[in-house]
Amino acid sequence: MTEGNFVDYVKLFVTSGNGGKGSIHLHREKFITKGGPDGGDGGRGGHVIIKANKQLWTLYSFKFKKNFSAGHGGDGSKNRSSGNQGEDIFIEVPLGTVIRNTKTNDVLFEITDEDQKEIILKGGLGGRGNWHFKSSTRQTPRYAQPGTKGISSQITLELKVLADVGLVGFPNVGKSTLLAALTSAKPKIADYEFTTLKPNLGIVDYREYRSFVMADIPGIIEGAAEGKGLGHYFLRHIERNSILLFVIPSDTKDVKAEFEILFNELKKYNPELLDKKYMVILSKGDLLDDDLKKEYATEMSSIFKAPHLIISSLNQYNLIELKDSLWRLLNR
Secondary structure (H helix, E strand, C coil): CCHHHCCCEEEEEEECCCCCCCCCCECCECCECCCCECCCCCCCCCCEEEEECCCCCCCHHHCCCCEEECCCCCCCECCCECCCCCCCEEEEECCCEEEEECCCCCEEEEECCCCCEEEEECCCCCCCCHHHHCCCCCCCCCCCCCCCCCCEEEEEEEECCCEEEEEECCCCCCHHHHHHHHCCCCCCCCCCCCCCCCCEEEEEECHHHCEEEEEECCCCCCCHHHCCCCHHHHHHHHCCEEEEEEEEECCCCCHHHHHHHHHHHHHHHCHHHHHCEEEEEEECHHHCCHHHHHHHHHHHHHHCCCCEEECECCCCECHHHHHHHHHHHHCC
């Protein structure tokens, strides 16, 4: 998925339907002059419903349409006939979407299951017809209830990318290059920081027609947990990945220090992220000769208990081994 088509944050204005009016009607029939009240009830207004769609990956469809209104309920009629219910409106969103009240910023619910449906605004109730108000002292009531009004609200949809593997690292360390090497995705690649400003998704083909989804998360920097460098905007996409793949470049000054900065930023943002399985790779292995590769391999073994590997996206060095390691982690 290209960055230009990826939309992960939108605000929508939604309105549920009005309830229909109850009917004021007196029964009239040949030879029956005083048939009494028989006005029917109004139909309820349509609901606004958020529905999961596992085929969607982005909120791009809301880029141009931001107003959604459900149908109004029909009015009641004679012979106690109720009005039609207003048509519900379904808003389909990808898995991993968080729905918030825009005004309060409170989380209303999250869409995580492929069959999930949630009513976000209920339609107005239909008014009761005049036959409900008949009594021994009031045999021909000439009034009925109006339907209640629908509700209007502004909601915020916030997508947290759902992927099997999320790439975590500083800007310009080779995450996008790795995604392009392993998948058919075509992320923007350039020799400057923050080339990637939105997540890119790609499907990694594995052995025997198996596959898994990899997400290139925009680079994070020290202080990201406090919002520095759009930190909160980027870090939220890490929450829904099954495993994390830390990417550290071979030309870094200190492998351990760089990893600890990344690890601590995740810890400060959400300590639960540390419960995820992870792997560490040293990218840009094409810059190393055989002796340096051995030295780095020894150093990484002494630092990391988690699986680790030296790779190169440019010359495909150890990419098959990387796929094998990620698949084992995903199925452990």
